[in-house]
Amino acid sequence: MLDETQARIHRRAFLGRSSTGIGTLALASLLDPTLLNATEATPGHDRPASTLGLPHFAPKAKRIIYLYMAGGPSHLETLDHKPELARMHGQPMPESFTKGMPIAQLQGQKLVCFAPQHPFQRHGASGQEISAIFPHVAGIADDICIIRSMVTEAINHDPAHTFMNTGTTISGRPAMGSWLTYGLGSESRDLPGFVVLTSTGRFGQAQPISTRQWHSGFLPSRFQGVRFYSKGDPVLYLGNPRGTTDGRQRDVVDAVERLNRIEEDRSADPEIATRISAYETAFRMQSSVPELIDVSAEPSHVRKLYGTDGGDGTFAANCLLARRLAERGVRFIQLYHRDWDHHGAIKEHVAGTAREVDQAAAALVKDLKQRGMLDETLVIWGGEFGRTPMAQGNGRDHHIKGFSIWMAGGGIKGGMTFGATDEFGYSAVHDVVHVHDLHATILALFGIDHTRLTYRSQGRDFRLTDVAGRVVRPILA
Numbered sequence: 001m002l003d004e005t006q007a008r009i010h011r012r013a014f015l016g017r018s019s020t021g022i023g024t025l026a027l028a029s030l031l032d033p034t035l036l037n038a039t040e041a042t043p044g045h046d047r048p049a050s051t052l053g054l055p056h057f058a059p060k061a062k063r064i065i066y067l068y069m070a071g072g073p074s075h076l077e078t079l080d081h082k083p084e085l086a087r088m089h090g091q092p093m094p095e096s097f098t099k100g101m102p103i104a105q106l107q108g109q110k111l112v113c114f115a116p117q118h119p120f121q122r123h124g125a126s127g128q129e130i131s132a133i134f135p136h137v138a139g140i141a142d143d144i145c146i147i148r149s150m151v152t153e154a155i156n157h158d159p160a161h162t163f164m165n166t167g168t169t170i171s172g173r174p175a176m177g178s179w180l181t182y183g184l185g186s187e188s189r190d191l192p193g194f195v196v197l198t199s200t201g202r203f204g205q206a207q208p209i210s211t212r213q214w215h216s217g218f219l220p221s222r223f224q225g226v227r228f229y230s231k232g233d234p235v236l237y238l239g240n241p242r243g244t245t246d247g248r249q250r251d252v253v254d255a256v257e258r259l260n261r262i263e264e265d266r267s268a269d270p271e272i273a274t275r276i277s278a279y280e281t282a283f284r285m286q287s288s289v290p291e292l293i294d295v296s297a298e299p300s301h302v303r304k305l306y307g308t309d310g311g312d313g314t315f316a317a318n319c320l321l322a323r324r325l326a327e328r329g330v331r332f333i334q335l336y337h338r339d340w341d342h343h344g345a346i347k348e349h350v351a352g353t354a355r356e357v358d359q360a361a362a363a364l365v366k367d368l369k370q371r372g373m374l375d376e377t378l379v380i381w382g383g384e385f386g387r388t389p390m391a392q393g394n395g396r397d398h399h400i401k402g403f404s405i406w407m408a409g410g411g412i413k414g415g416m417t418f419g420a421t422d423e424f425g426y427s428a429v430h431d432v433v434h435v436h437d438l439h440a441t442i443l444a445l446f447g448i449d450h451t452r453l454t455y456r457s458q459g460r461d462f463r464l465t466d467v468a469g470r471v472v473r474p475i476l477a
Contacts, residue, residue, distance in 0.1 A: 054448060057447050065333045065335070070341075072160075072342075073403075073404075075387065076116045076387060077133065081129040085113055113391070128146060137406075139362055142414055147472075147475070148418070149430060155399075174464070176464065178194060179219070186331045198318075204340055231313030293311065316360035323364060323371075327371075337356065365409070378407065387399050387403075401427040402426060418433075434468065450463060
């Protein structure tokens with residue numbers, strides 16, 4: 001029997017028993033939860049994350065709330081004012097702009113200029129130009145940085161989402177939130193470090209969003225995003241079965257933990273440490289999540305600010321929930337609003353979708369600011385690409401050569417517009433910001449050199465920015 005047992009001990013198990021392995025660290029964290037914060041054990045390494053040298057320099061942001069506008073918001077109706085395009089309405093698009101360029105559904109068709117469908121006005125002391133469809137965002141003009149020179153590489157929705165979220169169009173790579181929690185851990189004891197919420201509205205085509213957009217890829221699965229629902233049960237199967245008390249559930253968790261300890265000791269599989277942590281986190285969430293989603297304790301003026309009483313699954317409810325998640329130490333919070341695909345009737349639909357997000361997005365920035373949290377919370381608003389200056393009927397096609405986003409807080413200069421597209425809004429021509437540059441800048445705000453946050457998989461070192469990316473320093477406070 002002894003020989004049989006010894007024969008089953010793998011080389012990894014022997015090494016794991018010979019030193020302080022990740023299983024030991026993970027189990028110790030159940031007794032001392034602070035071990036899993038910014039100095040938590042990092043599966044795939046034999047030392048805490050802090051000894052990787054993270055952060056590499058003083059961070060400006062502690063957390064990020066990414067307001068992801070899925071479907072491709074038209075920069076021409078939102079954040080990029082183009083009077084020349086309005087003047088050229090109905091005339092042929094100059095071939096010098098479009099010849100040889102990638103076009104999605106308009107390929108081979110007659111290309112006609114399509115004027116911006118809503119007026120722009122200047123707002124704030126900074127005088128930033130913002131579309132009339134965003135009256136609430138206009139009120140925070142001096143707090144936001146508008147980037148008008150974004151470019152990306154994928155012209156269809158799903159690969160464009162994947163590229164924006166993971167830095168590659170190849171499915172199965174780690175999401176931004178996974179990279180960030182892998183590098184820095186989470187400040188929350190009772191909630192995941194990476195949380196995702198989704199919403200949709202009544203205008204445009206609701207974008208399907210795959211769970212791979214928040215997957216951990218080749219990183220240990222404990223860094224995967226966890227989807228919360230703002231309507232109904234926030235996390236599926238989190239509640240106790242009928243007739244099961246918290247005490248009995250604790251017994252089950254402890255029993256499963258002991259079984260996992262035996263298997264981890266035998267095989268030294270890093271995913272077992274993940275499993276142990278996941279069971280314990282889920283148990284803690286059974287008490288923390290109901291309190292999180294109960295917004296009844298929020299003052300009425302706060303709920304009025306966002307335009308929601310919570311629990312209705314809207315973008316507004318998700319924004320309020322995002323602020324509550326941020327207060328509880330969640331590192332990466334991503335809100336998808338899946339309603340920005342406007343191939344037709346763009347004048348009506350873009351205005352309708354804007355109404356669904358405008359008040360709450362501005363409220364989030366205002367609320368964070370008045371609570372003293374904005375300086376350490378990076379807020380980003382934007383989608384996977386923009387829209388063509390050429391007409392697609394009375395709508396616009398997908399466009400990757402130039403589009404707009406805005407950022408606020410977390411070390412970003414407010415009240416400035418950065419970069420520019422040409423007079424038609426077709427190509428970014430000044431201070432161009434690639435998606436890799438955006439990712440490098442996000443990591444820099446968290447004190448991370450994007451070239452040094454790597455993970456070895458399949459014989460090579462991977463990083464969020466692949467082999468590119470530069471920090472956009474002019475927008476940093």
